[in-house]
Amino acid sequence: MPLKPAVSTLARNTIKSAYDELDRIISPGEKGDFAETSLEDVQDAAIRFENQLAARQSLRNMRRLMPLFRGLEHYSKVAEILCNGTPFMPWIWAPIRLILRIASEYVEAFETIIKGYASIAEPLKRFEILSNAFISEPSFQQTLAVFYADILTFHKHAYKFVRRSGWVLTFSTSWGRFQRRFDNIIEDLNKHGALIDLEANARDIAEAKTMRENIQEWREESEDRVRQQDREQNAKQYESIVSWLQANETDQLAIIDSISSDTMEYQGTCAWILKNKKIVSWADEKPDTPALWLKGSAGSGKSVLCTQLVNFLKGTKTVAYHFCSYLYNSSTMYEQVLKSLILQIVRKDSDMISYVYTTYILERRSSTNTVLEQLLQKLLASMSNVPNQASYIWLIIDGLDECDAEKQIRLVRLFNQLIAKPTVPGSTICKVLTASRGPSEAMERLRRKQIISLAEEKGSLDEAIWQYVGLRLETMRPELRQIDMEDSEVEEIRNSIVKKADGMFLYARLVVDYLTSNIFYSGDEMKESVNRLPQKLTEFYQRILTQTLVGLDSRSIDRIRCVLGWIAFAKRPLKKIELLSAITFSPGDPQVRRLAPEKVLDICGTLTEESRDTTFAFIHNSVKEFLQTASTKVVITRDRAVQEHGIASITCLLSALETFRLHDLGQNKSFRVAKGLYGFLAYATDFWTEYLLCYEPSQGSRVEGSSEPLLRLAGQLTDELEKLDPTNLDKSASGELVDKRLAKLQKYGVLWKHIERALKARSPKSLEARVFKTQEEEVMRALNGGGGALENILGSELSNLDYLTLSLIEYSVNMCDFSCYGGSCEEWLALEQTLPPAAKLEMPSADMIRLANEEREVIARQSMIKLGPRVCIQNYSIPSRDGTSIQLRSYRPVETPEEELTPLYIHFQGGGFMYGSLDGEDAICARIAVGCQVTILNVDYRHTPDFAYPTQWNDAEDAFKWAHDNMDKLKCDPRKVTIGGISAGAWVAASLVLQRHLKSDLPPIAGQVLMIPCLAHVDCYETQLNKMKDPSISSYKQNEFASMFSLAELRWFTSLLKIESPDVNDLKINPGNAAPEHVKGMPPSVIGVAGLDPLRDEGLLYAKMLSEAGVPVDVNLFVGLPHGFRCFEERLSASERWDRVVKDGIRWVLSEPAASDEFCVKTG
Known part of the structure; x- marks a missing residue:
């Protein structure tokens, strides 16, 4: 047998x-x-x-x-x-x-x-x-x-x-x-069936082998293609859902980012909450403890604890959350809480995205509160994708007390419905945690809840505050040594602060801030100051305010009140340049010529703080409450703020209309624009109607000749708008009012008509009518448009003026603000928690550099197990201009026919000019070669600290010339040579492409791909700052202390180039400082930048200048991610997009694309 x-x-x-x-x-x-x-x-x-x-x-x-x-x-x-x-x-x-x-x-x-x-x-x-x-x-x-x-x-x-x-x-x-x-x-079955037929017939063993290899390759590519199609469809449908909901997720990101920044800086101070028995029970996948109330007084750290819980749960569980804050009115609206939770839930599940898109958007259902409540419950009921097992979702709502009482009760009613669902196989169990102050009528109605009262957790809070104060005092060590303070004295102060704080984090922070901002000659003075500080938070605020106002006259005090009023009651947080502009126009003078000085903000600095995105806020919401009490020396009220802010908004619009319609376009106008006088213009355009709708005019008041400043200015604005786009008063309004508050303004005739026109242009019904006249792909794009005569006219005027002393390009560049791209994304915040502390900046030894390179090489080798067989690798050693050898390596796709000439992509590695090797770049180069079917030439230029500038630049040029002289050896097409690099490598690549364009004595270049590029020497950055609305909003400022790559690290790496007294006009080291006439006619360019990178703005500014000079540009921004994030591979989903940007970018520049009429930044 x-x-x-x-x-x-x-x-x-x-x-x-x-x-x-x-x-x-x-x-x-x-x-x-x-x-x-x-x-x-x-x-x-x-x-x-x-x-x-x-x-x-x-x-x-x-x-x-x-x-x-x-x-x-x-x-x-x-x-x-x-x-x-x-x-x-x-x-x-x-x-x-x-x-x-x-x-x-x-x-x-x-x-x-x-x-x-x-x-x-x-x-x-x-x-x-x-x-x-x-x-x-x-x-x-x-x-x-x-x-x-x-x-x-x-x-x-x-x-x-x-x-x-x-x-x-x-x-x-x-x-x-x-x-x-x-x-x-x-299709896979069919292909393998054909393979079986071939093998069974034994026609040709070699043919069968080839077919098997082709099927394997097709299988991998088809799976990638299906995944890519799913991703693209999900992305389009999700964007449509966001537009349908009219949701703005940036508010939540900004709130969380501002809270998380403190958490990151003082890690470990909140760890106790994760060990709390009630938290452990609530976070467990059991029906026990379905609801928790985290109750605490103002300043006790509830929001920070909630962010800690969110970050902890996100790693292993499904969590959705919403943070309410007085800074963002939208965050305290009931419907926005629902929208926030819905978006987070659908984002986690492609089936849910498809369901909402088809059932709600294509069927044109309105996003009313009732519809949103039903949708949220349907989504939660359908979340479980584990057969016959109950799934869990944790909802965290912070700052519930920031919402109106009626909204609080409605939210609690919804929570009760969610947690009342029975636990059955295949269902979704919802567990809720809310954080707020007590007492709370709404929270008393939350059923099946347990309460964590921070007042009863004094031991844990004292320990956390003790850690926090210790970390803060450690940063003061140099100052403490100067006054000969012993460790025992520092410890005494530490214990005193903890005792006085009495479980209130905010109080401890204020005390340490007080110590850092005052001058002491001895430890005894410092201890005495701490002991004399008031015990209550409100008394502390009063003392700070008194010190702030001392010596100021009544006019100055009123200006301080104006600043505080804007911070307290603005419709959204204002950035520094917006706040200064708002203060400037608050007196109601359209003829104002100069922006208010920054000093007015500095004076308020103890009670306010500037966040990383340059928006201003109080150090805590309790400051706003304190300033609204009659006991304070500077009282702010909402009614007064509405009038003052309405005056500022309309005044700004009147001034802008006058300035932008002047025929005498001289130095005065250029000065006003360039200095950021109109930084407030976008805000004013968005909210002028809202302020008029909120305003309660006196009985019988008229617009013409009104004694009320807001109405008088509104009348002037109406006259200007009538000249530009007259209304028809004879045409009676049909149907119900867009906003019920319009009824009180009907007596004002023309003004009412212009407000109604602006509101109708923004109303959902008007938008919906326009939406469904378009193709499906454009369905929701229109939902974000809109605006009335004023918005359209200002936009038209701004884009068509012919300045004499400030050209349109210079104007638009001077008004650049990319700070909206700052702030960490959720995925990065979660990953950042797992990273070790950053190493100190010090010169590494040769062994340390070697070990760092070996780490990169290990990662590359793992990827090359799969990629290696698909490329043919060849090493070269070529002479440089100084006689030293430069090492190169080429990667050619094996499936490319031997006789075919491929495009060539010359790659320059990143690593701050210090790190990097040929082996460490293998996977990057092989991945591009296979994905684009091009040959890659990997250049191992010489590194610092052994070789200073201009060695790296010269090596790049020498390698480029060698490649062109050896096209036959490389089997490449000399007409299709592209240049690219990462970080430092992108710097030399950008320089090489610009130098070739300016000198033209080098061979031609078909395009460039610059990923997270440095484009200007750190000591020549002033030119970049001059292109921003304000230096304070630049990425140098916003991302000064960013993870992975801080401004200090940029300075350190750059210093190793040893460029003494760099010339700002030297375009070899400062390609980003080029002027439009320098770059006109350059080849197509792809530029990728990271939102949390100090280098972000120079990349975007360079791309913008190229675009405006008529160069085809493809700009890709990775929102919420730091410099060099690609090193985390699959741990960050954006890594896949990075690879796609590079591969698609090379194909794009080789396609000889046409320039676009507008500058567009792709964020997904």
Whole structure:
């Protein structure tokens, strides 16, 4: 008797892996009989389902599955040798019975799944005539194993779909995404079927081998393609959902970022909350403790604790959260809380995105509060995608007391509904934590809650404050040494602060701030000052305010009140340049010529703070409450603020209209624009109508000749608007008012008409009417547009003026503000928590540099296991101009025909000119070569500290010239040479491309790809700052202390180049300082920048200048991520986008694209 053929390890592993994956997701109760289920059992079940459906008058032709059953029978006979002694074989048919039984409850799904299974029959037909002659061949066994894996993958996707909670709800909207995956599986089966035919016929062993390799490559590429299509569809539909909701996520990011910055700086001070027994119970995946109330007084650190909980939960659990803050009015609105939670939930699940898009957007449903409440509950009910298991979601709402009482009660009512859902298999259990001050009528209504009162956690808070104060005092060590303070004295002060704080973090912070801002000659003076400080927070505020106002006259005090009023009651937080502009126009003088000095903000500095995005806020919301009490020397009120802010807004608009319509466009106008006088203009344009709607005019007051400043200025604005775009008073208004508050302004005639016009242009109904006149791709884009006559006219005037002393390009550059791209994204905040502290800036030894390079090389080698066989690598050693050798390495795709000339991409590595090696760049270069089908030339220029400037620049130019002289050796097309690099490498690349353009004695360059580039020497950055609205909003300022790469690190790495007294006009080291006339006619450029990078603005400014000079530019921004984030590989989802930007960018520059009429920054 012949021996049974040996089973190849690869084939057995392929089958086992597919089996294990399906076994893992099917519940034990549903797979218990799989081992005993025969193919006949499944056929009988199919007939039984047919009879049941017929009885329900929903007959379905189950005979369509008979070819599938026959194909599975023949396949099992051929492949049984692969499954001998294992439970594997029944799993290719047993799940069909289970999936059909579940789907039979929903006829539409049942019909669709039958069609899917029926399509598998075709590639299985060949097994009817196939013999066992080839079963001993390992390659043939592997092909059979792939059939098994594909069929089980089909089962897996179908089972997961019909077993997730609420699958009937999402079936019609989400099946299309699964259809793509199923189609891909069927195509894979067909290709492997053709391979089996070829191997069985034994026509050509070499041909079969080639076909097998091609199928493997197709399989990888098709899977990538399906994933990419899913991602693109998800992104488009998600953007439409954001627009439909009219949600602005930047407010939440800004709030969280401002809170997290303190958490990051003083890590460990909040760790105690994670050990609290009630928190542990609430965070556990058990129904216990469904609701928690984190109760504490103002300044006790509730928001910081909530961010700690969010960061802790995000790593392993599903969490959605919302932070309410007086700084952002939208954050305290009931509907915005709902929208925030909905967006976070749908973002986690592509099925939910598809469902909301199809059911709500395409069906044109309005996003009313009732609709949003129902949608949130539907989403939560459908979240579980683990069959027969309950899923959990944790909701965290901070600052509930910031909302109106009615909104608080409504939110609590909603929470009660969510936590009241019964715990059943397949359901989603919702657990809620709210943080607020007490007492609270709303929170008393929260059912099944437990309370963590921070007043009762004094021991934990004292320990946390003790750590915090210790860290703060440590930063004061140099000053403390100067007054000869002993460690025992510092410890005494530390303990005194903890005792006086009495569990209030804010008080401790104020005391340490007080110590850092005052002058002491001895430790005794410092201790005495701490002991004399008032015990209550309000008394402390009063003392600070008194010190602030001492010596100021009444006019100065009124200006301080104005600043504080803007910070307290602005419609949104104002950036420094906006705040100064707002203060300037607050007196109501349209003829004002100069921006208010920054000193007015500095004086308020103890009670206010500037965040990383340069917006201003109080150090705590309790400051706002304090300033509204009659006991304070500077009282701010909402009513007065509404009038004053309305006056400032309209005054700014009047001044802008006058300035931008002047025919005498001289030095005065240029000065006013360049100095940021109109930094407040965008805010004024957005909110002037709101201030008039909120204003309560006196009885019988008129617009013309009114004694009320706001109405008088509104009348002047009306006259200007009438000249530009007259209204028709005779035309009566039809239908209900866009805003009910308009009724009180109807008596003002023309003014009322202009306000109504602006509101209608912004109203959802008007927007919706425009939306559905467009194609589907443009559906929601229009939702963010809008504006009335004033907005349109100002926009037109600003873009068409012909300045004499400040050209349009200079004007637009001078008004640049990219600070909106700052702030950490959620994914980075979570990852950042896991990173070790940054190392000190000091000169590493040669061994340390070598070890750092080896770390990069290890990561590269892991990727090269897969990429290496797909490229042909060649090393070169070429002479430099100083006689030293430069090492190069080329990567050519192996599938490129030998005789074909490919494009060439010359790559310059990053690493601050200090780190980097050829081996460390292998994966980067191979990935680009394979993805773009181009040859890569990797240049290992010489590094600091051994080689200073201009060695790196010279090496780059020498390598470039060598490449052009050796095109035959490289087998590349000299007309298709592109240059690119990362960080420091992008610096020399940008310089090389610009120098070639200016000198033209170098060979041609088809394009450049600059990723996170440095484009100006740090000591020549003034030119970049002059292009910003204000230096305080630059990325140098905003990202000064950014993770991964701070401004201090930039200065340190640059110093190693040893460029003494760099010339700001030297474009070799400062390509970013080039003027438009220098770059006009340059080749297409791709530029990628990171939002948290100090280098962000110079990259964007350079891209903007290229665009305005007529150069084709593709600009890609990675929001919320730091310099060099790509090193975290798959730990950050944006790494994949980075690779796509580079590969697509090389193809794009080689396509000879046309320049765009507008500067566009892609953020996704």
